[in-house]
Amino acid sequence: MLDIADELHRWCEQGRDFAVATVVATSGSAPRQPGAALAVDGDGTAIGSVSGGCVEGAVYALCQEALETGESVLERFGYADEDAFAVGLTCGGIIDILVTPVRSGRSPVEAAARATLAAALSEAADGRAAALARVVDGPAELTGRSLLVRPGGAWEGSLGGHPELDRTAAGEASALLDAGRTGTVEIGSDGSRCGQPVVLLVESSVPPPRMIVFGAIDFAAALVRVGKFLGHHVTVCDARPVFATAARFPEADELVVDWPHRYLDSQELDGRTVLCVLTHDAKFDVPLLERALRLPVAYVGAMGSRRTHLDRLQRLREAGLTELELARLRSPIGLDLGARTPEETALSIAAEIVADRRGGTGVPLTGAHTPIHHGSAAPVGRIGSVA
Numbered sequence: 001m002l003d004i005a006d007e008l009h010r011w012c013e014q015g016r017d018f019a020v021a022t023v024v025a026t027s028g029s030a031p032r033q034p035g036a037a038l039a040v041d042g043d044g045t046a047i048g049s050v051s052g053g054c055v056e057g058a059v060y061a062l063c064q065e066a067l068e069t070g071e072s073v074l075e076r077f078g079y080a081d082e083d084a085f086a087v088g089l090t091c092g093g094i095i096d097i098l099v100t101p102v103r104s105g106r107s108p109v110e111a112a113a114r115a116t117l118a119a120a121l122s123e124a125a126d127g128r129a130a131a132l133a134r135v136v137d138g139p140a141e142l143t144g145r146s147l148l149v150r151p152g153g154a155w156e157g158s159l160g161g162h163p164e165l166d167r168t169a170a171g172e173a174s175a176l177l178d179a180g181r182t183g184t185v186e187i188g189s190d191g192s193r194c195g196q197p198v199v200l201l202v203e204s205s206v207p208p209p210r211m212i213v214f215g216a217i218d219f220a221a222a223l224v225r226v227g228k229f230l231g232h233h234v235t236v237c238d239a240r241p242v243f244a245t246a247a248r249f250p251e252a253d254e255l256v257v258d259w260p261h262r263y264l265d266s267q268e269l270d271g272r273t274v275l276c277v278l279t280h281d282a283k284f285d286v287p288l289l290e291r292a293l294r295l296p297v298a299y300v301g302a303m304g305s306r307r308t309h310l311d312r313l314q315r316l317r318e319a320g321l322t323e324l325e326l327a328r329l330r331s332p333i334g335l336d337l338g339a340r341t342p343e344e345t346a347l348s349i350a351a352e353i354v355a356d357r358r359g360g361t362g363v364p365l366t367g368a369h370t371p372i373h374h375g376s377a378a379p380v381g382r383i384g385s386v387a
Helices: 002-013 056-069 108-125 163-179 218-229 260-265 282-292 306-318 342-358
Strands: 018-027 037-041 046-048 073-077 094-102 130-137 146-149 155-157 183-187 198-205 210-214 233-238 254-257 274-277 299-302
Touching (some): 002 108, 108 198, 163 198, 210 218, 218 274, 260 282
Antiparallel strands (some): 018 037, 018 094, 037 046, 130 146, 130 198, 146 155
């Protein structure tokens, strides 16, 4: 749901009633991942998507129904192979969807739930870190209840059960927030204190991952545009002020004139950070990569020919890097797309970054026997099926 936080935040500020349908679990070749959402307001306006089109009509109707009844509902949609006109996923996957009404002025419980959700949407819309934990399976009276968890573990709102449930849920959500992950967690009956397990969907809202591009060249300008398209906060760093200018990189979030290795030493980076070394000059590359390959970042790639790569590896070995550390280096950078232009090269680099993050192989899907959608979570249990 936090993927449409900006618009939903506006709806809350405008006092609109709406219902939001959120993918809470998937299995097989599902088109959207947990957290993807579709929302419908009282006037019938819809935003977002839960399936890329397969079941949007049926989910739209569920949202309208939830707005009328005020009750949350959990529904499963699967592959419609027996009836070509049944509601189902033509891609062959299964998705579980939680539909939650967000109404104002109906009851104290609804008012409190709306306040918690509005606070979570405000945090996400402003780019601040927070996690929203919602009950997706467990006692019927708890379904859809939510808890907002902030960095450090403080929370507001309530899941409506025993106070121990709130404390346990806040701890689980805090762990996912620290990792910047969205997913489901199950709290056992002992932790829930309500006689049966409770399954939560935890949606983490964190600042965008960083992409740092070293080397203010024409290929870097194209990579900045692609990095922004993929949702990164993009920094361009180069020691040469004549090249690192706003006129050449108008779409960069940040321009830094400094030696690359010195700038890297000054930064606090996390496990989502992407480092792209396009300097193509040993005096910049070697001290930079000597540091980069020892950092817990998501990706380190360096531009250059295969001959340049071999020379670079030798220099890095002489600098003391181990074979395990060198194995982290993606060089020559990018996937083999036959790229020639800066734009094509940027696409090649971006494709490798996505494949690395998602566990893709980079091979054509035609004729391949690999999953189209990697890393799908198993659906939650005890949910009735559709089609």
